[in-house]
Amino acid sequence: MLLNDPTAHSVRKGPPRPQDAIAPIPAGAVTHDMTSEDDIGDMLDLLATNGEAISMYGSGSREAILGRILSVDPKSPNFVMELNEGASLPSGRITFVAVLPNAKLQFRMSKLDWDPLPDQPQLIPMSFPETCAVLDRRATERVEMPLGASFNALLEIHGNPHEWSIYDLSLGGIGLRCSKIEAKGLLKGRHLLDVQLELEEETVIVVELEVRYTRAFRSFLMGEQMHIGCQFINLAPETASQIQGLIDHIKTAPGEH
Numbered sequence: 001m002l003l004n005d006p007t008a009h010s011v012r013k014g015p016p017r018p019q020d021a022i023a024p025i026p027a028g029a030v031t032h033d034m035t036s037e038d039d040i041g042d043m044l045d046l047l048a049t050n051g052e053a054i055s056m057y058g059s060g061s062r063e064a065i066l067g068r069i070l071s072v073d074p075k076s077p078n079f080v081m082e083l084n085e086g087a088s089l090p091s092g093r094i095t096f097v098a099v100l101p102n103a104k105l106q107f108r109m110s111k112l113d114w115d116p117l118p119d120q121p122q123l124i125p126m127s128f129p130e131t132c133a134v135l136d137r138r139a140t141e142r143v144e145m146p147l148g149a150s151f152n153a154l155l156e157i158h159g160n161p162h163e164w165s166i167y168d169l170s171l172g173g174i175g176l177r178c179s180k181i182e183a184k185g186l187l188k189g190r191h192l193l194d195v196q197l198e199l200e201e202e203t204v205i206v207v208e209l210e211v212r213y214t215r216a217f218r219s220f221l222m223g224e225q226m227h228i229g230c231q232f233i234n235l236a237p238e239t240a241s242q243i244q245g246l247i248d249h250i251k252t253a254p255g256e257h
Helices: 037-050 237-252
Strands: 032-034 054-058 065-073 078-083 092-100 103-111 123-127 132-136 142-144 152-157 160-170 173-179 191-200 203-219 223-233
Touching: 032 037, 037 065, 037 092, 037 203, 142 237, 160 191, 160 237, 173 203, 191 237, 203 237
Parallel strands: none
Antiparallel strands: 032 132, 054 065, 054 092, 065 078, 078 123, 092 103, 103 132, 142 160, 152 160, 152 191, 160 173, 173 223, 191 203, 203 223
């Protein structure tokens, strides 16, 4: 997608309505920070693709300025915010708030002048934020796999072996990443049997998974990829205890949160 391409997403929702405004994350809420430029780019692109409403708050203001993300340029890396007709951003710090099905997202950026694209006053080019706060909305606590560690899932599809990266984990399920070609045929509801999870050094557990969703995305580093969200099926108590132990370890490990 190009920074100045206003038709990057052909299916667009109408302008967000006042009832679509999203309140900022409460100060005392437990969040985790998304700091990877690749992950932040994926998040912004998903918001743009879905046409999700973005609520923007000037410093000290409780009144939301509404808009949507029009396009994302991974090379810059920049994105274009499309404000509602007649809306404008005040000078200084802006808090951006959005929601996805499983998380509430918030980031802040500051600029003296939010200059629009030429002759398009509602389209504001912006750089990627350095960090984004994520408030999980899942039924069970989720942790992202720590950077520098190798956590993989070994499984067979159509008789062919695969080894996919694990990107998040909870007692309810697991998130996997693979190439788009490898994910062919993985429809919602499909069961994956005898999946070996390599969670720590010399720790391997075997689980049954049900595919709950698949989402294509373009990774800035790896190209066309797929997120595979899976739910644990028939999870034995001892296996659940092992998973919870790993979640607790990741949460308390220095430098991982």
